[in-house]
Amino acid sequence: MTFPEILNDLLLEKSKSKMDLSLEASIPYTTICGWIKAGRLPDYNAIIKLAKYFDVPADYILGNMTDYEVKERGKAQQYPIDEQMLLRAYRAMTPGKKKALFQMLDLDENAIKQSKKA
Secondary structure, eight states: OOHHHHHHHHHHHTTOOHHHHHHHHTOOHHHHHHHHHSOOOOOHHHHHHHHHHHTOOHHHHTTOSOHHHHHHHHHHTTSOHHHHHHHHHHHHSOHHHHHHHHHHTTOOHHHHHHHHHO
């Protein structure tokens, strides 16, 4: 996605207008319009302001992360670092290795799936 698309999506997601962003983040309205309509890019300070305003990583503003990655990052930060590491390792495993892990831990994969549905 391009920067104007990212900015428009963030405004829609937060139900904010360009004027809201201008007033609340202290960014000139004409600057915001230039980003969206003329395809200008924000400077470093503006990227930081936007990231804080929308509560997203600066990498998302720059187009280096997907919306999914932002949401997953937010979820992961709720857990201690050791649990985050285990989750990343688990997600990188092949299905066979996941099955072996469940067997090693004496877990019934089907029972876990059923408990999630309830």
